[in-house]
Amino acid sequence: MDKKYLNIYNEILNKIENNYFKPNSKLPSENDLMREYNVSRATIRNALNLLEQNGYIQKIKGKGSFVLDIHKFNFPVSGLISFKELSKKIGLNANTILKELSVIKPDSYLMKQLQISGDEHVWKVIRVREIDNKKIILDKDYFNKKFVPLLTKDICEDSIYEYLESKLGLKISFAKKEITVQIATEDDKKYLDLEGYNMVVVVKSYIYLDDASLFQYSESRHRPDKFKFVDFARRNKEVMKG
Amino acid sequence: MDKKYLNIYNEILNKIENNYFKPNSKLPSENDLMREYNVSRATIRNALNLLEQNGYIQKIKGKGSFVLDIHKFNFPVSGLISFKELSKKIGLNANTILKELSVIKPDSYLMKQLQISGDEHVWKVIRVREIDNKKIILDKDYFNKKFVPLLTKDICEDSIYEYLESKLGLKISFAKKEITVQIATEDDKKYLDLEGYNMVVVVKSYIYLDDASLFQYSESRHRPDKFKFVDFARRNKEVMKG
DNA sequence: GAGTGGTCTAGACCACAAG
DNA sequence: TTGTGGTCTAGACCACTCT
Structure with missing residues (x-):
């Protein structure tokens, strides 16, 4: 450099x-x-x-x-950082289990989230994140196939982002994230060790490349007691004028 | 300007x-x-x-x-924006109820959060935020009295930030925020309309002035179904080098 | 090749803080 | 008064995109 x-x-x-x-x-x-x-x-x-x-x-x-x-x-969950980068940084005993990897046609919800038509194809990746041998996070990722022609089991169990950035040369630029809390679904109960909790924290992410095209939508569903989001924010100059 | x-x-x-x-x-x-x-x-x-x-x-x-x-x-709850600025921006029917306003000596927890000694004094402000006539948010704010000599009922029911910035000339510069989910406390149940939910979303904020001094610690406790945090994040350049 | 944003230089004047 | 960061100018060369 x-x-x-x-x-x-x-x-x-x-x-x-x-x-x-x-x-x-x-x-x-x-x-x-x-x-x-x-x-x-x-x-x-x-x-x-x-x-x-x-x-x-x-x-x-x-x-x-x-x-x-x-x-x-700081646990910098804020910003844009992948699960693998994060677990390396904070040194947790972490593990990824791939539950589903397929190419699908988007339903109407997904068409809206990814801003695509029903004719395009989408990679669907469902993964469970284990930390200290407990299933804590359910990640549902959807990639526009136009930008990601191929995904394999190995890639999904390692780091999708590393593959996208190093191998495919995609440049991830920015993301919009939305954090809410919802009642746990049947999927959540099936895949996670919820230990009696009936709610999950849902982080929805819309992830864009450096040409401002939306290439990924994902939902990360966390057991509430294990969730923590840290944000560093500066007060904006233009806000102060208002 | x-x-x-x-x-x-x-x-x-x-x-x-x-x-x-x-x-x-x-x-x-x-x-x-x-x-x-x-x-x-x-x-x-x-x-x-x-x-x-x-x-x-x-x-x-x-x-x-x-x-x-x-x-x-976007609801830009992200960044640094006060409840009054927010409710004006999204046009909600919002209301603030002051529950407590006092000067206290910090206990050990507060001493740690505000990084002060037990000899200093702290303003304690407890407020309930009503949206559409439902008590949704419990705000507990603690201000280092060294920076905020006076607070009144009127100020707390209007906007503390406006007072700090316009009247006192304090320049708020940045904040660290931490979002977690916790079991609701007795206080939460007493002050909020939880409607059966037994958890709350807790946003802890450490707020700094432009000379990097920590002047406020606050806990904002939200009914989970009404909580939403939106974040816009750019992938950092130096992260990409790693 | 023409146009774009990214990096960099070598100056200048300003407002603010501190002795 | 001196030193600090904040703003601004008028250039320059580069890497990248498009045609």
Whole structure:
């Protein structure tokens, strides 16, 4: 990767994670960093803005950039991160069981969710996620076959996202997610170890590629006591004008 | 407000919301916008990047900037938005009932949440939110008294945030939120119309000022069938390197 | 080849914070 | 007064898309 600002971003991020830059301490000023990395100020600002957006630092006009202390508590379920990335990050004893893998014609609900016609085909993937030997999450994923020509058992049991990004070269860009709580369905009771709970947390995701085409709809159904969603949000500038 | 890029941001946003720039259509190129507004390209890019961050457009290298079609479905509970701002935005018949307003010494739990010592004082505010005449949300807010010297009944029944931002000049900068589902407590049953549900959705928020000081901790407890959280997330660049 | 957004430079002036 | 980050300019070259 040749991009200077990304290299600088990663270098500073490493120093934060390795406690070289400590929480609540001040980073070198933008002018110092310019000299240290021999780049223009805009490049430094590009790197620092990315750090700020991702919640690692807070910039304060007239004072400097300060390292935030909140990431050590975070399970970043927020943002876009796959189950495999997540389980690796938090080091859980996790396991995936593939229950169904097929190509279907979408019903009217799915046509609406994926914004396609009934003539197109859709991959349907049903997986159960086991954590510490308990069936906690039921994932129902639907992929527009136009973008994903092939899926196999092996891919679904490993990481679909890794396959899509590395092998197919699809670039996942953004997602809309919706979290609600619902009464557990028969499917939920059949596939999950609900241990008496009669509700599930449902995370619906609409996932888009970098050309803004909708290629996946998914429902992730969680046992309520095991569900946790963490979000880092900045107050928007334009909201403050209202 | 003198900032050129914010003016341009708002002008383009208005044109998107008024359907002058239609969903899936292309915005004028950055060069066109430079000429139209008589500013440098960096200023245009500043405005467009803000639109992209907030999910209104998608930029595609070599092609252009395209208007996204997802905002019309959004209840933006995500981000940082107060109950009053929200109810105004979605036009609900909403009402706030103040149950408790007092200054307390924090117990050990609260000391940890607000990262303060037992010598400091904390405002405790308990409010019930009524929507369509049903008690749906129980809000428990705790403010570090160092930053909020005074609260009154009137302020709590109107909008605390408006008071903090407009009158006290506090600048709310970012928040960490955590969503879980819990068994309903006696308080939940006492204050809310739970209609048989025995669980509540709990949103814990840690809210920071622009100097990165933690000034508020709050728990928002929702009847599960009425809860909905919508999130717009972009896949991070540095994650893609991993 | 022409047009697009992505990165980068080398300046400038401003508002804000702190001694 | 000095140093900080925030905004802005006027260029430049690049990688990518489309025709």
